[in-house]
Amino acid sequence: MNRPEPAHAAALRLPDLAQLDPATRERIEQAVLDIFSQREFHRVGLIEIARGANVSLQTIYKYYGSKEALLFSTLDAQLQRLAARMLDHLQGIEAYKERLRKTFWVALDFFEKNPRVLQILMSSVYINTWRRSGGYEHRPLFSVFIRVLAEGRANGVLTAEVDEKTLLDFIYGVIQRNVQAWVVRGMKDPPTRQANVLFEMLWRAIANPV
Amino acid sequence: MNRPEPAHAAALRLPDLAQLDPATRERIEQAVLDIFSQREFHRVGLIEIARGANVSLQTIYKYYGSKEALLFSTLDAQLQRLAARMLDHLQGIEAYKERLRKTFWVALDFFEKNPRVLQILMSSVYINTWRRSGGYEHRPLFSVFIRVLAEGRANGVLTAEVDEKTLLDFIYGVIQRNVQAWVVRGMKDPPTRQANVLFEMLWRAIANPV
Amino acid sequence: MNRPEPAHAAALRLPDLAQLDPATRERIEQAVLDIFSQREFHRVGLIEIARGANVSLQTIYKYYGSKEALLFSTLDAQLQRLAARMLDHLQGIEAYKERLRKTFWVALDFFEKNPRVLQILMSSVYINTWRRSGGYEHRPLFSVFIRVLAEGRANGVLTAEVDEKTLLDFIYGVIQRNVQAWVVRGMKDPPTRQANVLFEMLWRAIANPV
Amino acid sequence: MNRPEPAHAAALRLPDLAQLDPATRERIEQAVLDIFSQREFHRVGLIEIARGANVSLQTIYKYYGSKEALLFSTLDAQLQRLAARMLDHLQGIEAYKERLRKTFWVALDFFEKNPRVLQILMSSVYINTWRRSGGYEHRPLFSVFIRVLAEGRANGVLTAEVDEKTLLDFIYGVIQRNVQAWVVRGMKDPPTRQANVLFEMLWRAIANPV
DNA sequence: GATGAATGAGATTTCATTCAT
DNA sequence: GATGAATGAAATCTCATTCAT
Numbered sequence: 001m002n003r004p005e006p007a008h009a010a011a012l013r014l015p016d017l018a019q020l021d022p023a024t025r026e027r028i029e030q031a032v033l034d035i036f037s038q039r040e041f042h043r044v045g046l047i048e049i050a051r052g053a054n055v056s057l058q059t060i061y062k063y064y065g066s067k068e069a070l071l072f073s074t075l076d077a078q079l080q081r082l083a084a085r086m087l088d089h090l091q092g093i094e095a096y097k098e099r100l101r102k103t104f105w106v107a108l109d110f111f112e113k114n115p116r117v118l119q120i121l122m123s124s125v126y127i128n129t130w131r132r133s134g135g136y137e138h139r140p141l142f143s144v145f146i147r148v149l150a151e152g153r154a155n156g157v158l159t160a161e162v163d164e165k166t167l168l169d170f171i172y173g174v175i176q177r178n179v180q181a182w183v184v185r186g187m188k189d190p191p192t193r194q195a196n197v198l199f200e201m202l203w204r205a206i207a208n209p210v
Numbered sequence: 211m212n213r214p215e216p217a218h219a220a221a222l223r224l225p226d227l228a229q230l231d232p233a234t235r236e237r238i239e240q241a242v243l244d245i246f247s248q249r250e251f252h253r254v255g256l257i258e259i260a261r262g263a264n265v266s267l268q269t270i271y272k273y274y275g276s277k278e279a280l281l282f283s284t285l286d287a288q289l290q291r292l293a294a295r296m297l298d299h300l301q302g303i304e305a306y307k308e309r310l311r312k313t314f315w316v317a318l319d320f321f322e323k324n325p326r327v328l329q330i331l332m333s334s335v336y337i338n339t340w341r342r343s344g345g346y347e348h349r350p351l352f353s354v355f356i357r358v359l360a361e362g363r364a365n366g367v368l369t370a371e372v373d374e375k376t377l378l379d380f381i382y383g384v385i386q387r388n389v390q391a392w393v394v395r396g397m398k399d400p401p402t403r404q405a406n407v408l409f410e411m412l413w414r415a416i417a418n419p420v
Numbered sequence: 421m422n423r424p425e426p427a428h429a430a431a432l433r434l435p436d437l438a439q440l441d442p443a444t445r446e447r448i449e450q451a452v453l454d455i456f457s458q459r460e461f462h463r464v465g466l467i468e469i470a471r472g473a474n475v476s477l478q479t480i481y482k483y484y485g486s487k488e489a490l491l492f493s494t495l496d497a498q499l500q501r502l503a504a505r506m507l508d509h510l511q512g513i514e515a516y517k518e519r520l521r522k523t524f525w526v527a528l529d530f531f532e533k534n535p536r537v538l539q540i541l542m543s544s545v546y547i548n549t550w551r552r553s554g555g556y557e558h559r560p561l562f563s564v565f566i567r568v569l570a571e572g573r574a575n576g577v578l579t580a581e582v583d584e585k586t587l588l589d590f591i592y593g594v595i596q597r598n599v600q601a602w603v604v605r606g607m608k609d610p611p612t613r614q615a616n617v618l619f620e621m622l623w624r625a626i627a628n629p630v
Numbered sequence: 631m632n633r634p635e636p637a638h639a640a641a642l643r644l645p646d647l648a649q650l651d652p653a654t655r656e657r658i659e660q661a662v663l664d665i666f667s668q669r670e671f672h673r674v675g676l677i678e679i680a681r682g683a684n685v686s687l688q689t690i691y692k693y694y695g696s697k698e699a700l701l702f703s704t705l706d707a708q709l710q711r712l713a714a715r716m717l718d719h720l721q722g723i724e725a726y727k728e729r730l731r732k733t734f735w736v737a738l739d740f741f742e743k744n745p746r747v748l749q750i751l752m753s754s755v756y757i758n759t760w761r762r763s764g765g766y767e768h769r770p771l772f773s774v775f776i777r778v779l780a781e782g783r784a785n786g787v788l789t790a791e792v793d794e795k796t797l798l799d800f801i802y803g804v805i806q807r808n809v810q811a812w813v814v815r816g817m818k819d820p821p822t823r824q825a826n827v828l829f830e831m832l833w834r835a836i837a838n839p840v
Numbered sequence: 841g842a843t844g845a846a847t848g849a850g851a852t853t854t855c856a857t858t859c860a861t
Numbered sequence: 862g863a864t865g866a867a868t869g870a871a872a873t874c875t876c877a878t879t880c881a882t
Contacts, residue, residue: 019845040336042252045871056847058874067872119338126250128333131394161407169387170411177383181375184341197371201380205415234862255855266863267857277856439866460756462672465850476868478853487851539758546670548753551814581827585811590831593807597799604761617791621800625835675876686842687878697877847879858868 017073020063027053028060032074037119041071044124071124072133078117082110083140090148096157097207101199103148104171108191111179115187118179145171152206159208167206174202227283230273237263238270242284247329251281254334281334282343288327292320293350300358306367307413313358314381314409318401321389325397328389355381362416369418377416384412437493440483447473448480452494457539461491464544491544492553498537502530503560510568516577517623523568524591524619528611531599535607538599565591572626579628587626594622647703650693657683658690662704667749671701674754701754702763708747712740713770720778726787727837731829733778734801738821741809745817748809775801782836789838797836804832 017025031052035044046067050057064070086106093099111118130136149167152158158167178198182191227235241262245254256277260267274280296316303309321328340346359377362368368377388408392401437445451472455464466487470477484490506526513519531538550556569587572578578587598618602611647655661682665674676697680687694700716736723729741748760766779797782788788797808828812821 021845040339042871046873047871057872058848059846061873062845121337122341123336123338126333126336127331127390128329128393129250131332136394159411161411162404165391166388166404166408169391170384170408173383173385173387174380175383177379177386178376180337181379183338184346194372194376198376198380201369201371201415204419205411209414252855256857257855268864269862271857272862441866460759462850466852467850477851478869479867481852482866541757542761543756543758546753546756547751547810548749548813549670551752556814579831581831582824586808586824586828589807589811590804590828593803593805594800595803596807597803598796600757601795601799603758604766614792614796618796618800621789621791621835624839625831629834672876676878677876688842691878692841843882845880845882847877849876851874853872855870856868859866861864861866 017063020059024053024055024059025063028055028070029074029077032070033078033116033120036071036074036124037116039123041067041124046070068129068133071120072130072135075117075120075125075130075135076138078114079135079138079141082107083138083144085110086141086144090144096152096155097203099148100152100203101196103145104175104199104202105192105195107175108179108195112182112190112192115183118183122180122183142168156208158206170206171202174198227273230269234263234265234269235273238265238280239284239287242280243288243326243330246281246284246334247326249333251277251334256280278339278343281330282340282345285327285330285335285340285345286348288324289345289348289351292317293348293354295320296351296354300354306362306365307417309358310362310413311406311409313355314385314412315402315405317385318389318405322392322400322402325393328393332390332393352378366418368416380416381412384408437483440479444473444475444479445483448475448490449494449497452490453498453536453540456491456494456544457536459543461487461544466490488549488553491540492550492555495537495540495545495550495555496558498534499555499558499561502527503558503564505530506561506564510564516572516575517627519568520572520623521616521619523565524595524622525612525615527595528599528615532602532610532612535603538603542600542603562588576628578626590626591622594618647693650689654683654685654689655693658685658700659704659707662700663708663746663750666701666704666754667746669753671697671754676700698759698763701750702760702765705747705750705755705760705765706768708744709765709768709771712737713768713774715740716771716774720774726782726785727833729778730782730833731826733775734805734829734832735822735825737805738809738825742812742820742822745813748813752810752813772798786838788836800836801832804828 020028028049031049035048035052044067046057046060049070050060053060060070064073086103089102089106090099093102125135127136145168146164149158149164153160153164153167162170178194179191182189230238238259241259245258245262254277256267256270259280260270270280274283296313299312299316300309303312335345337346355378356374359368359374363370363374363377372380388404389401392399440448448469451469455468455472464487466477466480469490470480473480480490484493506523509522509526510519513522545555547556565588566584569578569584573580573584573587582590598614599611602609650658658679661679665678665682674697676687676690679700680690690700694703716733719732719736720729723732755765757766775798776794779788779794783790783794783797792800808824809821812819
């Protein structure tokens with residue numbers, strides 16, 4: 001009933017995604033974002049994706065290997081962009097609190113500007129499956145965050161009561177629930193509008209209370 | 211391509227779940243907890259559930275209407291228990307901060323003691339779908355929390371910078387991510403162990419900084 | 421590349437064909453006869469068959485297991501009819517030569533009256549595959565023939581130079597090629613028209629030359 | 631559903647097979663004989679053939695046009711050899727019966743020595759398709775046979791009850807079924823061993839009974 | 841000539857869901 | 862309540878064939 005993880009097994013024989021024509025890849029991933037953000041995973045047919053991207057079903061299978069892998073690979077590419085954007089924005093900010101605020105803001109802003117990614121995360125991704133695929137603690141994103149947090153703890157600016165991972169979970173939790181709440185309440189009142197208040201709350205939570 | 215939401219359509223003609231023999235219902239819901247916590251939604255076959263509960267497929271369809279409804283109904287019953295337990299534990303605690311701490315602790319403790327519920331939430335539930343079914347902002351649970359938060363704001367103990375819902379999201383986010391992290395890290399170090407530190411952080415975030 | 425014989429493996433779990441509603445079975449097998457007789461095996465899609473028989477694809481898979489098995493099973497049913505008819509016609513004929521002549525005639529007549537079966541044998545069946553499925557030396561048919569031949573050898577009417585199987589092959593060969601030739605030449609001049617001349621030739625070949 | 635006969639359509643633009651390097655052609659046709667004799671037509675992939683012959687897929691398509699045409703072309707080349715061999719062996723035999731016996735024997739001997747051709751005929755060729763491609767009544771082979779038979783009828787040695795084609799079918803049938811039986815029974819007892827007995831039977835059948 | 845990639849088609853499997861008994 | 866069977870849909874895979882380089 002319970003097939004072995006095909007994603008991994010297949011991964012070994014997959015042609016490198018890099019070999020896929022970038023324009024085609026773009027079309028495929030846009031189709032993924034469009035369709036999976038509107039309908040749940042199991043209500044999406046890969047033919048829709050194929051047609052939406054103007055490629056054959058086989059091309060998708062060839063480069064992505066499975067429906068799940070297609071989705072996760074697309075999400076991954078998006079989060080990569082978030083990570084890059086974060087690094088970019090951190091440049092030239094000196095004050096630690098401001099660096100962290102920026103980090104927080106970039107995350108909220110990203111989901112605000114890329115609601116399809118958020119919708120997919122909410123409508124088509126099982127946390128656990130995604131996590132196993134490596135997406136949940138998305139490496140690049142994770143490292144940016146962890147680096148910033150480590151910096152704060154090293155400075156003694158952040159609380160030492162809990163470890164960095166817990167700090168990260170605390171922040172992630174607030175971000176996650178907040179952007180989700182935005183969707184749930186019909187996408188009025190964009191999350192960045194509350195960014196500062198929320199950040200100040202967060203800051204009180206994690207700053208070293210000295 | 212896109213099947214109509216059978217859950218809703220079917221819901222209208224469902225015999226009341228209450229008419230289902232309680233012992234049978236118990237067996238069904240235990241099977242749901244067992245199986246959906248081990249395998250993703252779309253990897254679970256309803257026959258497994260039926261066999262696991264020693265009932266016929268038709269019984270499930272008759273009382274629950276669809277796979278999705280079966281799962282959500284079961285989750286609902288569990289969260290009902292959480293809400294009840296919370297009310298129960300709040301009795302006889304006077305100090306506001308302690309009431310809130312208790313609330314927080316009961317939630318962590320619930321997931322720690324009912325890991326199958328947590329696993330299901332992480333492995334078989336799309337936030338969005340669940341939300342639409344009414345589970346995400348689960349009424350009974352929601353009211354307990356909101357009542358406690360409203361109380362705090364009325365007292366001036368909690369910050370007035372954001373509304374109650376936002377406070378709730380903040381807390382929910384921290385709980386959610388923390389219990390998830392526990393699963394992700396292999397279920398060592400139970401979430402209640404950090405309950406107090408985390409709560410103090412939370413408290414600093416949401417208390418009125420006066 | 422080279423999958424194991426799925427027919428056999430699957431055979432074990434197949435519900436008995438006898439459990440299939442006879443009317444449905446009839447519709448399926450008529451569709452098989454219609455379509456496989458017009459187009460080669462690999463040009464036939466099972467959906468055509470399903471649609472032609474007004475059943476779902478799954479019903480076909482459930483009872484027959486595979487495309488190949490479906491075809492062979494249908495052919496088998498037809499040859500069963502030939503065997504039955506042969507037994508029927510043999511009744512009440514005393515003279516040995518006449519019995520054999522009848523046998524020969526019934527075979528030619530069968531293909532003449534069931535050209536779809538013949539077409540399928542010529543257009544969609546690989547001798548070897550069919551043989552492995554047990555169809556080539558179709559048991560019931562084979563036994564009728566062999567019994568008649570054994571009878572002739574026992575009487576000393578037939579030649580003892582070769583064994584019964586070889587005699588059978590000799591006769592089969594003549595029948596086969598003759599009905600095939602009829603199709604090839606556009607189905608004019610039905611094979612039974614030459615039945616007697618051919619049979620006399622055959623008889624000279626296999627009768628004991630004493 | 632029903633693809634157009636690609637063989638014919640393509641045939642028109644095919645470069646002459648004669649332009650294909652003979653060594654390459656030899657390698658291709660050996661691969662065809664090897665592989666199609668082991669596996670059924672639709673279980674053979676052209677890449678296997680290409681790899682087995684150390685040529686590119688395109689070379690095959692360029693010179694042969696389609697999978698079917700490749701197979702039939704290879705068979706044709708083999709039957710050409712049989713026809714040539716037959717002519718060769720007929721030389722210097724005077725007695726008519728001996729000429730015919732030789733013809734019969736050469737055919738049996740050919741399949742005995744070239745079992746791959748026989749296997750292919752049994753495992754990968756639909757009579758009807760092959761016939762349409764011109765292979766079944768393979769011209770060169772056909773003419774040798776027909777010439778010998780015509781000779782016999784002209785002499786009054788052969789029966790005049792049926793026409794030459796029917797005589798030919800009679801003989802073909804016996805040959806075909808006999809070599810097939812050899813394969814079916816596991817390739818013991820080579821068909822030539824029975825050549826004489828069978829031929830005498832055949833002879834009684836077709837000789838003018840005067 | 842060769843190589844690589846893309847395509848369309850269809851076989852096969854697994855389910856949720858529905859129906860009839 | 863249960864049991865058995867049928868259905869529609871879609872995932873996945875394998876290929877012949879075609880195209881572009």
